Amino acid sequence: xxxxxxxxxxxxxxxxxxxxxxxxxxxxxxxxxxxxxxxxxxxxxxxxxxxxxxxxxxxxxxxxxxxxxxxxxxxxxxxxxxxxxxxxxxxxxxxxxxxxxxxxxxxxxxxxxxxxxxxxxxxxxxxxxxxxxxxxxxxxxxxxxxxxxxxxxxxxxxxxxxxxxxxxxxxxxxxxxxxxxxxxxxxxxx
Amino acid sequence: xxxxxxxxxxxxxxxxxxxxxxxxxxxxxxxxxxxxxxxxxxxxxxxxxxxxxxxxxxxxxxxxxxxxxxxxxxxxxxxxxxxxxxxxxxxxxxxxxxxxxxxxxxxxxxxxxxxxxxxxxxxxxxxxxxxxxxxxxxxxxxxxxxxxxxxxxxxxxxxxxxxxxxxxxxxxxxxxxxxxxxxxxxxxxxxxxxxxxxxxxxxxxxxxxxxxxxxxxxxxxxxxxxxxxxxxxxxxxxxxxxxxxxxxxxxxxxxxxxxxxxx
Numbered sequence: 001x002x003x004x005x006x007x008x009x010x011x012x013x014x015x016x017x018x019x020x021x022x023x024x025x026x027x028x029x030x031x032x033x034x035x036x037x038x039x040x041x042x043x044x045x046x047x048x049x050x051x052x053x054x055x056x057x058x059x060x061x062x063x064x065x066x067x068x069x070x071x072x073x074x075x076x077x078x079x080x081x082x083x084x085x086x087x088x089x090x091x092x093x094x095x096x097x098x099x100x101x102x103x104x105x106x107x108x109x110x111x112x113x114x115x116x117x118x119x120x121x122x123x124x125x126x127x128x129x130x131x132x133x134x135x136x137x138x139x140x141x142x143x144x145x146x147x148x149x150x151x152x153x154x155x156x157x158x159x160x161x162x163x164x165x166x167x168x169x170x171x172x173x174x175x176x177x178x179x180x181x182x183x184x185x186x187x188x189x190x
Numbered sequence: 191x192x193x194x195x196x197x198x199x200x201x202x203x204x205x206x207x208x209x210x211x212x213x214x215x216x217x218x219x220x221x222x223x224x225x226x227x228x229x230x231x232x233x234x235x236x237x238x239x240x241x242x243x244x245x246x247x248x249x250x251x252x253x254x255x256x257x258x259x260x261x262x263x264x265x266x267x268x269x270x271x272x273x274x275x276x277x278x279x280x281x282x283x284x285x286x287x288x289x290x291x292x293x294x295x296x297x298x299x300x301x302x303x304x305x306x307x308x309x310x311x312x313x314x315x316x317x318x319x320x321x322x323x324x325x326x327x328x329x330x331x332x333x334x335x336x337x338x339x340x341x342x343x344x345x346x347x348x349x350x351x352x353x354x355x356x357x358x359x360x361x362x363x364x365x366x367x368x369x370x371x372x373x374x375x376x377x378x379x380x381x382x383x384x385x386x387x388x389x390x391x392x393x394x395x396x397x398x399x400x401x402x403x404x405x406x407x408x409x410x411x412x413x414x415x416x417x418x419x420x421x422x423x424x425x426x427x428x429x430x431x432x433x434x435x436x437x438x439x440x441x442x443x444x445x446x447x448x449x450x451x452x453x
Binding site for chain 2: 035044047070073
């Protein structure tokens with residue numbers, strides 16, 4: 001059974017109120033969810049809060065999940081990122097320690113190259129590889145959008161680029177990723 | 191910002207959820223089939239980007255917290271668990287593909303140009319459908335409970351502790367292999383823990399066998415139906431407090447114990 005099918009079966013059980021299945025989903029995805037939250041928040045306590053909130057949303061909103069609308073991991077990652085950005089923005093409002101526009105312009109996709117990573121799940125490796133293939137001029141604005149939730153205009157200020165250039169580069173980055181992943185699927189890389 | 195080129199540039203930002211109010215309004219105002227398809231495709235890609243982050247080991251307490259909060263947020267009223275009840279209806283077939291491929295296939299196949307216009311109506315239909323499904327599930331559960339209890343061969347165990355409350359009854363239907371448990375005056379298990387029911391065959395001297403886990407509601411009661419695997423025999427039932435998710439064998443002393451007897 002594929003990982004996606006495992007997730008689908010577990011999520012179907014969660015939808016029947018099976019908290020043991022939720023525990024299994026946590027065991028499969030908790031580590032990556034925590035890593036994503038930590039990448040956004042840079043704080044273990046906040047990352048824990050974000051992951052807890054994400055799983056709470058999975059549990060309370062389980063009836064709204066439709067397997068036909070895509071892979072569980074894509075749905076779940078979106079939830080984890082959203083809850084993490086909620087906390088990130090809330091923390092910014094609370095502390096006012098930094099100007100959001102000027103903060104962390106160096107955040108980027110600084111992950112090991114695929115051949116340096118022992119990862120049995122090649123789908124994850126493919127995403128990582130596709131990101132690593134992006135030129136810095138595309139990956140930097142994308143990283144600020146993804147990990148900081150910064151708007152086009154905020155990114156334009158942070159990177160000192162024209163607003164139109166930021167929009168174009170973020171769209172180009174996403175389209176390049178789509179193309180890379182699509183090509184990888186077509187040639188049977190799995 | 192008013193020409194077509196500009197608003198089409200917003201598709202990726204829309205998918206990433208970073209548009210400000212004006213940009214979002216502009217994009218949605220011009221939204222057509224092509225741009226909606228692109229936004230859906232890019233949203234699927236955005237959903238996969240988190241996979242690129244190498245996993246970390248979260249604090250062990252986080253697992254207990256997640257499960258404890260889930261258990262605490264169960265709907266009010268008695269807990270009724272039917273571990274092998276009928277599968278949820280109306281679920282579409284799962285897509286057994288790699289995550290990236292699945293996401294891309296989805297956006298190509300399931301895109302519907304009129305989906306956004308119908309979203310409101312669909313939400314109402316979904317809401318009514320969920321209410322109906324819940325009512326059907328409750329009716330089915332009650333029918334099963336009655337069927338279990340009316341079996342002439344039903345066996346009953348009264349479980350009690352050394353002091354007064356809490357109390358518990360176990361109705362064992364060997365024909366259907368269902369253990370129906372009712373509990374009263376029992377506080378909900380502490381966060382990160384669960385109650386676990388054990389069956390013990392004193393004649394064989396075998397280790398206790400888990401019959402399942404359960405928890406009580408804020409009203410300190412529970413009605414739980416547990417499906418027991420074939421081959422499991424027991425004449426004594428006991429309840430322990432275990433870590434969330436249950437244990438292979440009891441790790442604490444049973445606080446409720448009772449012998450099974452014919453009704």
